[in-house]
Amino acid sequence: MMTTILVLDDSAPMLMSLTRILKNAGYDVETAANGKLGMSKLAGGLKPSVILTDLNMPEMDGIEFIKGARKSAATRFTPIIVLTTESSAKGRDDARAAGATGWLTKPTEPAELLSTVKRLLPSHG
Amino acid sequence: MAPVENDRLVLIILAAQVAAVRERIENSETIDLMWRTTDVLARLAGLVPELARRNPGADMERQCTAAIGNMTDISKSLDDMAFVQAQRQDFTRQMADCVAIALARLAAPGNFAPDDLAKLYVCAEQRETHDTALRAFHQQEAAEYSPPSPAGS
Numbered sequence: 417m418m419t420t421i422l423v424l425d426d427s428a429p430m431l432m433s434l435t436r437i438l439k440n441a442g443y444d445v446e447t448a449a450n451g452k453l454g455m456s457k458l459a460g461g462l463k464p465s466v467i468l469t470d471l472n473m474p475e476m477d478g479i480e481f482i483k484g485a486r487k488s489a490a491t492r493f494t495p496i497i498v499l500t501t502e503s504s505a506k507g508r509d510d511a512r513a514a515g516a517t518g519w520l521t522k523p524t525e526p527a528e529l530l531s532t533v534k535r536l537l538p539s540h541g
Numbered sequence: 542m543a544p545v546e547n548d549r550l551v552l553i554i555l556a557a558q559v560a561a562v563r564e565r566i567e568n569s570e571t572i573d574l575m576w577r578t579t580d581v582l583a584r585l586a587g588l589v590p591e592l593a594r595r596n597p598g599a600d601m602e603r604q605c606t607a608a609i610g611n612m613t614d615i616s617k618s619l620d621d622m623a624f625v626q627a628q629r630q631d632f633t634r635q636m637a638d639c640v641a642i643a644l645a646r647l648a649a650p651g652n653f654a655p656d657d658l659a660k661l662y663v664c665a666e667q668r669e670t671h672d673t674a675l676r677a678f679h680q681q682e683a684a685e686y687s688p689p690s691p692a693g694s
Contacts, residue, residue, distance in 0.1 A: 427634065429572050433627040436576065436620055472635060472663045501632045501664040523628040526621045 418444040419537065422464035424454045424481060425499070426473040434468065437526045438533070451476030455484050463490050466533055471500040471507065479514045486515040495536035499524065552648035556641050563637040566630055575623040579616045586612040635663045
């Protein structure tokens with residue numbers, strides 16, 4: 417069974433680019449343009465192995481999404497990686513307090529993204 | 542039209558102009574062109590073995606293998622470049638968003654101070670630019686208002 421990664425970003429080029437990078441690496445990818453749509457996917461039964469989320473998104477931002485995902489039994493322990501332009505210590509602390517597992521600051525390299533995903537996969541990829 | 546109304550109108554127009562710039566950033570065709578090129582290369586790489594099969598020979602085999610290798614390398618590089626470009630584009634778009642929101646807030650009734658502007662930032666670079674601009678402003682203000690030094694000193 418393929419490993420599914422849920423990707424949240426409000427930028428269409430970012431979503432497409434992340435999808436291509438992750439699919440080329442052999443992962444199955446589900447996408448959502450904001451936290452609210454991400455929560456809908458989880459409520460619909462999606463059980464991703466890893467979640468990759470932006471912070472600044474309309475409707476529901478990344479922090480609220482992480483808090484929501486942590487309340488769900490299905491994603492309580494799912495690794496959540498934040499991929500964001502925000503690089504402040506406060507932003508990082510807020511994300512960690514909400515339940516984020518990893519943090520990548522944009523711009524990051526594909527190799528760094530893939531190694532972080534692989535490292536955080538429950539089976540270590 | 543009263544000066545204040547003129548100011549508001551200029552701010553509203555500027556906010557619309559920045560929003561238009563944001564749209565252009567969002568709809569840039571550069572990344573799409575990279576992906577299309579990658580897809581074309583993948584299709585071509587799929588056809589190369591057929592070329593080798595129809596023209597058997599050690600030299601053709603070697604050239605086809607090299608061509609597939611090159612196409613794979615170029616495709617990976619293009620996908621990597623598109624990923625970095627998409628992130629830069631996202632960053633610029635968010636900065637434009639911030640300026641558009643700030644202009645709209647300035648055009649609306651009420652106060653809008655530098656601290657309010659700082660609350661809209663989404664990255665450290667924006668805060669650094671903010672601090673640099675504030676420092677330059679205060680230095681200039683201090684230079685303009687500093688009392689003349691006594692003659693001969």
